[in-house]
Amino acid sequence: MPQLRILICGAGITGNALAFQLSKIGHSITVIERFPDLRSSGLQVDLRGPGIQALRRMGIEKAFRPYLVPEQGLELVDRKGRQWGYFPVNKSGKGLQSLSTDFEIMRGDLCQILYDLTKERVEYRFEMFVKDISQNEEHAEVLLSDGSRERFDLVVGADGAGSHTRKMILDKGEADPFHPLGACAGYFTIKQPAKPNEAYNATGFIAPGNRGIMTRRGDPDKYQAYMFCKPNGSERLKNARKGNIQDEKEGITEVFRGAGWRTDEILKGLAEANDFYCERLGIVAMDQWSRGRVVLVGDAGYCPSAMTGMGTTCGMTGAYVLAGEIGKHCDSDGSMDSITTALMQYEMKLRPFINTVQKGLAETKGDYMDKLPSSTMGIQMVYILIWVASALRLDIIATWFLREDTKGWQLPAYKETDCASD
Template identity: 50%
Template structure:
């Protein structure tokens, strides 16, 4: 089969992973990114379950380990800063056990690692995005118009452009529901704070829950700065609108909602005003009846964002990219120059590959998303009152003593009875 011209929208971890595999198959891959440069930013992520195995199959384990974060564990504290529970990092080698594992890394580091392995064989174009697309020649190709006023024709367009995917909106059409389902008005702000490490401090994450469904977590990823995560629930439309405004408005809204919550809240909020890497996220799920339409398909958060509540977003994106590329390789073959035939029609094989991708990977995503309660569940109700927070801290102390974090839904593998496929087409040298 002839090499396909494939467009990937989004140069994040998922998009770069997909470019890694598809270019290895021999296809002509173009990756576009709206940002004028590679966005090697973002806070701490981890890989779990099958995501670790895919990373190893990419040959990236050594590079990953060179940039991994030596997190020692996580503590829960009360408003006075007193430790209520402590969960040490899992050092048993298990990839799913514990709140902190041996596969913690900064998002930007993993994004750049995959990009560096891929940039020599895929064409990256920064500072542009898809303005519109339409199928032509009876569905045999797609004409794409970009925001930089250029046009090109592709065999396949893939949206890997995140939770708020513009590709998804264009694929579904302006009249169709977007597929994003917000979780109970929850928002989280992320940023880093310059803070040199002190003698004996270590790399311990700290989590504080305040009444009113508010929370803060700090994590250290190097000796010079820490990460801050500030979360809250917006119950009014006024607050929701402010939290979806510009960066300055988001900062002010979060400051207003969290001020006086206790522990180090005011100190952290004071650092917020000068943070130049701040971003705010509305927590939610993306659920679609179908991930593809014709020669357009979606992968990662654009197709099936599981929300930060699962801890499986990065893993789902990397594994989904591997399965999509694997099914393309399995159904469409690995092209070579000798097999290239101008105008060769690959429509049936490609559509079969997209269907197989969804059939193979949807059971994985269904299980990951199944652990999320849209209304917040018991945790949301407990964190509404001071008594509930105190009770939760007590229960977490018992769980820490018994090491029940190893069995928790967040730290244990949420995917049961799903086997990672082996695609010989991808793994051949």
């Protein structure tokens, strides 16, 4: 089969998953990453529904399994540490996953697995990014950060919610389609050895004033902390420049001080953390994911936000469908017609799933957190409902907050790329 020259911008999970599949069917793949090496950092991610199917059809579940985080379930506690509900991992292989899935893995581990499976047949270039893209019927020409110019049959933006690739293909004056949800999240790890016989559970805590904390352990020597809040809960946090770690840390501390439970311990860990990252939560909602020979995949084109629990699944699913459509329609040449057909089919097949995951989020107009219970009485009602649901073994946490239910959408199958069936 004639090779297409394909450039993938971004060596994260989505970009590496796409590189794995496209290189497997014989295309010439170059992946560029602006960081100096593979980013093996990041906290826990999971796969759900079609993401699990995609993993299996790619034939890499065997490589994935040894790195699973042994999370056993989720408990919800109040400010005094009293447990109000517990929801174990669904290990039946049937139905929706719980908040903790049977496919929990550290982000860096999944990224490394995909890189190791592709590095012998994919060209990775670090400390490099695209500065400009021009295209015509025959090719897309990119100006790279080192000053060189190269031509490709297809350019793929897999460079995250803040995608520079996306911004380069927007029409002049067109607003960036990132829609803030009016929430931010701080992620970091806290060095603290596991206690003897300590279970590997995720623990959730809800505090008045649109504040929430989740902790989870994927390592015997440290645990992960996730802190969610409205940025306007602190003037310092509200006005903090993205990436100003000191202001972001101090702003989150102001928001959560005195919230109860283990907040003092977690805020002390926040002050000492060297892996802290603060994310302004939002979704990317676009009318079209491609322009000519440039296409977006994963968060770059349809970030669903951490609030849906579907970010990694959307990225893996999108990479799988895009690779499948390229394999199906671009098997003779890199003509504009074949590229256009593949990208149109990619969008037609995937969009119903993405629409289901993102449904209603763009319409919140930045006040997503305001739609959640925030008063002491409202939160107490939530705890009572969770207590009842836990007693009846009904996992309403996953049903309420996550978007795993695809409403009947089925992952397409591709004989060109599939290694295994479900």
